Amino acid sequence: MPTIATMSGAQFDALPYDEGRRWELLEGELIEVPSPTPEHQDIVFAVLLALKLYLKEHRLQGAAYEDVEFALSHVVRLRPDVCVLLPEKARRLDRKRIPIPGAPDLAIEVISPSERTSESRAKVDAYLRYGVAEVWQIYPDSRVLEIYKGEKGRSTVSVDQHVTTDLLPGFSVTLSSFFE
Amino acid sequence: MSVEFALSDDSRLRPDVCVLLPEKAGQLDFDLSPIPGAPDLAIEVISPTDRTVECHEKVLAFLRSGTAEVWQIYPDSHALEIYKSETRRSLTGDQPVTTDLLPGFSVPLSSFFTA
Helix, strand or coil: CCCCEEEEEHHHHHCHHHHHHHHEEECCEEEECCCCCHHHHHHHHHHHHHHHHHHHHHCCCCCCEECCEEEEECCEEEEEEEEECCCHHHHHCCCCCCCEEECEEEEEEEECCCEEEHHHHHHHHHHHCCCCEEEEEEECCCCCEECCCCCCEEEEEECEEEEEECCCCCCCCEEEHHHH | CCCCEEEEEEEEEECCCCECCHHHHCCCCCCCCCCCCCCEEEECCCCCCCCCHHHHHHHHHHHHHHCCCCEECCCCCCCCEEEECCCEEEEEECCCCCCCCEEEEHHHCCHCCCC
């Protein structure tokens, strides 16, 4: 991937807020965050809504957010489009502080047209390496969900299938609902 | 130079490496390009400029057209992602690369990355 600049997490955290929000930091390398399209934001909202409804209906003290930053290591700052913290992590969360130290339990990325393959892959690797249990990649055009689970493997969900995960017992929505 | 496949009316793809099993290879017209149909195994080495969406759509196009397996090789992370129509698999490190398509084929993944 093209290196724009390298820096530590602490240097990254010291960037002016607007500056920092245009970038993520992956193993010390700045990577650009593309400006989201309306389609991208519609999908993010649909996913977030489904997850928040699930947490509420199941009375789980977990949390789901859009676009918050995690300090996965001293040289990694990533902002998944949507993330879920299960009750154990959500309980320890300081809601007034970013970046959130550590990793979310579930990280979801809606793939943007300008993203590079090697970068998308490197993000998945980083999430899994630093403790995310599952990473979901949503492809808006092909309407496919790719699920990455580290050692437990990979799976794929097509648009007419249901999205389920061991992380969220009882969660089940059709993938197509994310695109409505 | 990679060979070109006419997967459908509106798809022409050139995988970095492809395998035609005996049945398809037997019907192959060596003077004809693009080759009509899909290879049995298509292998793509990911380039730094490749776009995520495009690579993924190529994988889906191959699988839709009858390619049994698509392999994506990631030079930076030394990983191999294996896509079949219903399943996905990931190999890293020294894991042996094997496939039902090629019985007896087994090489350590790391051998793909040593010059």
